[in-house]
Amino acid sequence: MSSEPSVDDRLLDAAEGGIPSALADLGRLVRIPGIAWPAFDQEQLQLSAREIARLAEETGVFDEVRILTAAIPGTDEHGQPAILATRRARNGRPTVMLYAHHDVQPPGDDALWETPPFEPTVRDGRLYGRGAADDKAGVMAHIASLRALREVAGDDLDLGIVLFIEGEEEFGSRSFGQFLADNAEAMRSDVIVVADSGNWDSETPAVTVSLRGNATFHLTVRTLEHASHSGMYGGAVPDAMLATIKLLSTLWDENGAVAVEGLAARDAETPEYTEATLRDEAGLPDGVSPIGEGAILSRIWNKPSITVTGIDFTSVAAASNTLSPEVTVVVSARVAPGQDAKEAFAAIEAHLRANAPFGAQLTFANVDLGNGFLVDTSGWAVAEARDAMRDGYGKDPVDLGVGGSIPFIADLVRQFPGAQILVTGVEDPHSRAHSPNESLHLETFRNAVRAETLLLGRINARTV
Structure with a gap:
C-alpha cells in the first residue's frame, strides 16, 4: 500500500514543476532595462x-x-514605482513580507559584456544579463514560491x-522610509524575508546575519582660484590633484588597511576562507x-x-599642461556592523x-549614510529558514556576514520593530552583481525556490 506524499514533498514537487516558467518570466x-537613474528611460x-x-x-494569492x-x-x-500586493492572514496565521527590488544597475561599458546586457543568455549553467541575479531573480523566487504554495495549499x-x-x-x-510610513498598516508583518543577498557558494545556502553600513560622499579639493600653466608655476604652486593624492593616501596604512581614528571594527568569528578562494571569487590576479x-x-x-x-578630472584625451584648481572624488566607506x-x-x-595638505580647501557634499545590521538569530523564523534551506538545498546553511550594505533594513526595523527579519538571496560568489557579465x-x-516554498508552507501551518 503506497502512502500519500507529505505536504513537504508536494511543496517541493510544485516548486520543481514551476522552475521552467519562472525562468521564462525571469x-x-x-x-526590460529598468534603471532608476534619471539619465535613463524611466518608462x-x-x-x-x-x-x-x-x-x-x-x-491568485492576493486580495489587492x-x-x-x-x-x-x-x-x-x-520615488520610483513599487509593487505592493497584500493578502490578509486567516485563522490566526502569521503574515510574511517578501521583499525584492526590480530596478537594476546601469550596464556600464557594453564592450565588457560577452553577450548583450539586456538579452538573457544561458551558458554553462548560468543565466547572463543585467538584473539576472540582482535582483530580478529575487523577485521571481518570490513569485515562483507563491505559485507553488498556492498550488499545494489551495483553499x-x-x-x-x-x-x-x-x-x-x-x-x-530615497523614498523607502516614506513608503513604509504611508503603507504601514497594509505592510505590517510578523516575518520579513529580504531576498537581496547571497549564498556561501553555488551549492551551499546562507542566512545573512550581519551587514556593513555605508557612508558615501563627494569630496572636492581646491587649491587654486583658476587653472595655471604647469610649466610656469609647477614646483611652487600645489595643484588640486597633487593635494588630492596626498590627502587620500592618508586614509590607509602601508598594508591597505583603513587608518582613520574613530572607525570601529567588530570582533566576531568567521569561517575558514583561503586566499586562493578570494583570488578566484574576486578576480585577484x-x-x-x-x-x-x-x-x-x-x-x-x-x-x-x-x-x-569616482573622480571628476580632465580625461586623458583632453589632458593639457595645466595645474588643476580643483578635483572632486566620490568616497565610499563601508562601516563595521554595530557602528x-x-x-x-x-x-x-x-x-x-x-x-589636508598645503592648506587645501575641502568641501563635502551629497552625503549618503546607512547603518549596518546584525540579525537576531534567536527567533523561530531563523530556525525555520535554516531548516527550509537544509531541506531545499540538501546542504546545511552557513551564517553569512556580508561586506555590502542594505541600509533600508534599518527602516524596516524602525517601522516594524516586532518583525523577525530574514536576509536571504539567490546570488553566489560568481554572480558579479553590479559588474559586466552579471549572472x-x-x-x-532552483534550490532557492525550493527552500522558500518550504519556508512559506511551514509558516502557513503555524499560528501567531
Missing part, C-alpha cells in the same frame, strides 16, 4: 513594475495588487502575505596582494573599508580636514 524581466521602470504586478495578480510611489522627504519629487492557504517589490534600491531607496590585516572574511565582514569610486554611520562619517571628515547560477535559483 528572462522577460531581464529584457522602462514603469514597464517593469506593470509586468511584475501582472505576475503577482496571476498567482497596486503600483505605488511615495514622496522623497525634503524634495518635491516622488487552506491562511498565511498573510505582503509582496513588496521596490523600484529604486540601486538608486539609494597572481602577483597582486590582498590588502588589510587579520582573517580575510573579518576584513570583509567586520572591519571598515574605504574606496574611491553608527553618522559617527563613522564624522570620523572620516575629521581625519580629512586634519590632513545567475540556475541550480542555485
Whole structure:
C-alpha cells in the first residue's frame, strides 16, 4: 500500500514543476532595462513594475495588487514605482513580507559584456544579463514560491502575505522610509524575508546575519582660484590633484588597511576562507596582494573599508599642461556592523580636514549614510529558514556576514520593530552583481525556490 506524499514533498514537487516558467518570466524581466537613474528611460521602470504586478495578480494569492510611489522627504519629487500586493492572514496565521527590488544597475561599458546586457543568455549553467541575479531573480523566487504554495495549499492557504517589490534600491531607496510610513498598516508583518543577498557558494545556502553600513560622499579639493600653466608655476604652486593624492593616501596604512581614528571594527568569528578562494571569487590576479590585516572574511565582514569610486578630472584625451584648481572624488566607506554611520562619517571628515595638505580647501557634499545590521538569530523564523534551506538545498546553511550594505533594513526595523527579519538571496560568489557579465547560477535559483516554498508552507501551518 503506497502512502500519500507529505505536504513537504508536494511543496517541493510544485516548486520543481514551476522552475521552467519562472525562468521564462525571469528572462522577460531581464529584457526590460529598468534603471532608476534619471539619465535613463524611466518608462522602462514603469514597464517593469506593470509586468511584475501582472505576475503577482496571476498567482491568485492576493486580495489587492497596486503600483505605488511615495514622496522623497525634503524634495518635491516622488520615488520610483513599487509593487505592493497584500493578502490578509486567516485563522490566526502569521503574515510574511517578501521583499525584492526590480530596478537594476546601469550596464556600464557594453564592450565588457560577452553577450548583450539586456538579452538573457544561458551558458554553462548560468543565466547572463543585467538584473539576472540582482535582483530580478529575487523577485521571481518570490513569485515562483507563491505559485507553488498556492498550488499545494489551495483553499487552506491562511498565511498573510505582503509582496513588496521596490523600484529604486540601486538608486539609494530615497523614498523607502516614506513608503513604509504611508503603507504601514497594509505592510505590517510578523516575518520579513529580504531576498537581496547571497549564498556561501553555488551549492551551499546562507542566512545573512550581519551587514556593513555605508557612508558615501563627494569630496572636492581646491587649491587654486583658476587653472595655471604647469610649466610656469609647477614646483611652487600645489595643484588640486597633487593635494588630492596626498590627502587620500592618508586614509590607509602601508598594508591597505583603513587608518582613520574613530572607525570601529567588530570582533566576531568567521569561517575558514583561503586566499586562493578570494583570488578566484574576486578576480585577484597572481602577483597582486590582498590588502588589510587579520582573517580575510573579518576584513570583509567586520572591519571598515574605504574606496574611491569616482573622480571628476580632465580625461586623458583632453589632458593639457595645466595645474588643476580643483578635483572632486566620490568616497565610499563601508562601516563595521554595530557602528553608527553618522559617527563613522564624522570620523572620516575629521581625519580629512586634519590632513589636508598645503592648506587645501575641502568641501563635502551629497552625503549618503546607512547603518549596518546584525540579525537576531534567536527567533523561530531563523530556525525555520535554516531548516527550509537544509531541506531545499540538501546542504546545511552557513551564517553569512556580508561586506555590502542594505541600509533600508534599518527602516524596516524602525517601522516594524516586532518583525523577525530574514536576509536571504539567490546570488553566489560568481554572480558579479553590479559588474559586466552579471549572472545567475540556475541550480542555485532552483534550490532557492525550493527552500522558500518550504519556508512559506511551514509558516502557513503555524499560528501567531
